[in-house]
Amino acid sequence: MTSANRKDMLKRGAIWGFILLELAFFSIIGDQLSVSDQPFLAYDNMLLVLKQSAPIGIIALGMTIVMINGNIDLSVGATFALAAIVMLDSMTWPFMQAMGDWAIPLAWLFALATGVIMGAINGIIVWKTGVDAFIVTLGAMLGFRGIVFMFNGEQPTSHLNWTLVDFAEAQFLGLHTATWFLLGAALVLWLLMTKTVHGRNAYAIGNNREAAVNAGIRVGPHFIWNFMLIGFLAALSAVVFYSESGSVNPNDGMLYELWAITAVVLGGTKLAGGYGSIISTLGGVIAIQLLRKGLGHIGADTQTVNLVIGLILIAVLVLDRQLNRKGQGELKI
């Protein structure tokens, strides 16, 4: 094994090592300090960690692909809220109500289509104007939020459908519905990124866009597919989450983009593109949720969670720099 290989293994393994460290810390030291009788490693508790990872996690998976491309998407939080409001609002339309429970798949379809369309809009703008994805999606973050407000103003939109709630709260083979969606999305995207031409092209474009163009990859359409994909995933995340809660506030999903990026970066994906993996992002998402859960377990408040996650993110960056000194200017957007 060459040293480069070993370094790569080390980097890919780092996030899982960190998760083990968290588990050990919270189950040994945490249980001493804990206020609850239940041990941290209790089966139910771990299931809950997975379930609660799902909303940000599903978005973060898509963010990984967009970031491997060398792009970024700041509009996912607004897309999330928009898809949620489309789903809940559409179920109150007269013809939908007349359909009974058959309205559910249709409402899901509307919501997912909304996500795909929003992603396509971003993708087309990035492709045709050549404006940096950071700016395009920053603008879209505001614009999509504006569309969200068109539905019900500043009022929350609610529609509780018990069939839907039962579905979202169900457990299949022990795992919650949301967890299945997270794992399913991760599996599909992992296959996409490692086994298909599209995945290889994504890495190639992120590594060196000019070389990718010269190799005959159509970069523009590729971007559109990936923005549609992340739009779809943001909508999927909303659909899964709001099926259970049944009520969406027009400001929901704010800062989700930043949480998703945090998880992706913790998983080791490079902002500059060309490097990263779906599985590591899954690790990053779980690591953050474990930290939240664990700090809650030992009685720390939410403020400590924010502080610790922020500092860990910076520490990861410092460590990464120490391990990887050659990349002086590479981490530039």
Place this chain on the structure above:
Amino acid sequence: MTLNKQDIGRLLAKQGILIAFIVFMIGFALANQRFIAIDNIAGVIRSSAILGVMALGVTFVVIGGNLDLSVGSMMSFSTIVVLDLHDKIGPALAIPAMFALTLCLGAFIGFLVGYLKLNSLIVTLGMLSAIHGLTLTWSGGKNMDIADKAGTWFSVFGQDRIMGIPVPILIFALLAAVLTLLLSKTPFGRKVYAVGGNGQAATFSGIPRARVVFYTYLISAFCVAVAGLLQASRSLGSQNTVGQGLELEVLAAVILGGASLLGGSGTVFKTVIGVLILGFIQNGLLLVGLDFYVQYIVTWAIIILAVWLDVAAKRGRLWSPIA
């Protein structure tokens, strides 16, 4: 001199944002007389002042080739801190103490991005979260209020007028003037452009890149402290999340002003224009009778059009060459 198509394109790209601003102003004024009433204009500038002051600082950071996503939560921090200290040690001491603490945060970010050369997007993303945690720890998660709201002179910054002009506008204008001088008339200002335009070339010509970046974050933190002071003084009480989400709006204003995210371009004056465009569009659309959310959609279109014009002029063609 005859104007051909290219000249018009270049003019549009260079002064496009100013032209768009004037067109908008005229349009709104024709649609509703109240739009150009003095008190309406003063009201818009006054309510843009907090966002504007923050945008002035972020302009330095962006010209230096970096980003600052932490300004929103840093503004919450300085607002909460100054309100809390106001009742504990009095306003005269609370203000300098708050400035010192905020500058410490700025120095920390500047150290990480400047001297350790870490990626500014991720560092400030981490600091967004960390500072939010710090604020919540400071306040214990509760809203912060001044006990004796009527009996303090602290409200002077946010609520008073001097010679009929609201103080926030004066502070915004003064800060903009000072920072314009700093950026365009001093060696330091030229170094900021050099570092952002081509960092390597700047290093080779003996410019201390790390120190310049460090100072841009100090300036940004100083502006955030001023914004926090204005916010605290205006409301005399605050939630922990008062600045949440402002970081991206500030960035939108700076980009609208024409600063490139790659660094090396932008001016304080243009950022002020960017801030005013956001403020006046919001106000104008409301006065014309449109719902408040239309401003978001219009802002979206304007940001993309402004940057598109800019990059189109630089590459000499409208559509991108991406295959």
